[in-house]
Every structure is written in C-alpha cells, then in structure tokens.
Amino acid sequence: MFYTTEAISSDPVLSNSIALLTDGRFSGATKGPAIGHISPEAADGGPIALIEEDDLIEIDIPGRSLRITGIKGKAMSGEEVDRILEERRKAWKPREDRIKSGVLKIFSQHAVSPMKGGYME
Numbered sequence: 001m002f003y004t005t006e007a008i009s010s011d012p013v014l015s016n017s018i019a020l021l022t023d024g025r026f027s028g029a030t031k032g033p034a035i036g037h038i039s040p041e042a043a044d045g046g047p048i049a050l051i052e053e054d055d056l057i058e059i060d061i062p063g064r065s066l067r068i069t070g071i072k073g074k075a076m077s078g079e080e081v082d083r084i085l086e087e088r089r090k091a092w093k094p095r096e097d098r099i100k101s102g103v104l105k106i107f108s109q110h111a112v113s114p115m116k117g118g119y120m121e
Contacts, residue, residue: 056071
C-alpha cells in the first residue's frame with residue numbers, strides 16, 4: 001500500500017482528486033488520502049458496495065464518514081442520491097462465497113471486522 005499511496009500523494013493533481021479505499025492495512029509510512037479496513041461493509045451491501053464509476057464521493061477522514069454526493073459526475077441532493085442508491089440496492093447481490101467448506105468457510109462466516117478487534121463470533 002505504501003507505493004500506491006506514495007504515487008497518489010506525490011502528484012498534486014492526483015492527491016486532490018483520488019483517494020484509496022481498501023480492505024488492506026497500512027504501515028506508518030503511508031501518507032495521503034487513504035482509508036483502510038473497509039471490509040466487510042462493502043461485502044455486506046453497505047454504501048461502498050453501491051458505488052459506481054463516476055459517482056461523486058465526499059470523505060471526511062476526521063469525522064470517519066463517507067457519503068455519495070452525486071451520480072455519474074453530477075452533484076445531487078441527499079434525497080436524489082438516496083433514491084438512486086435504493087434502486088441500486090434492490091439490484092445488488094452479494095458475491096457468492098468462493099470457499100464452500102472447511103476451516104476457512106467457518107472463519108469467513110464468523111470473523112469480525114478488525115475495526116472491532118479482529119475476533120470471531
């Protein structure tokens with residue numbers, strides 16, 4: 001992740017227009033607009049799962065929030081965005097589990113987000 005965030009933050013145009021969202025973890029050397037540990041929110045059908053190319057996103061890192069503020073490059077009111085996201089949510093389907101049995105299947109069903117401490121329920 002270090003090299004990716006370094007490439008983004010070292011270019012003034014990119015650093016003002018791109019943020020990196022990942023389920024990966026970061027070292028202390030990471031810099032620039034980067035948000036880690038986003039899973040399982042996207043896999044659970046949260047707002048990140050509904051984002052499509054050219055959607056406008058507002059990220060408040062200190063406030064720990066991410067909001068979709070426009071669709072297909074056009075800024076919209078919260079109500080308009082909510083209506084479109086509801087349509088997307090109806091069409092959204094979770095990914096099929098790749099792991100069908102064994103210890104990894106049990107882990108994938110019971111692992112809790114690292115943000116909560118990284119344990120199993």
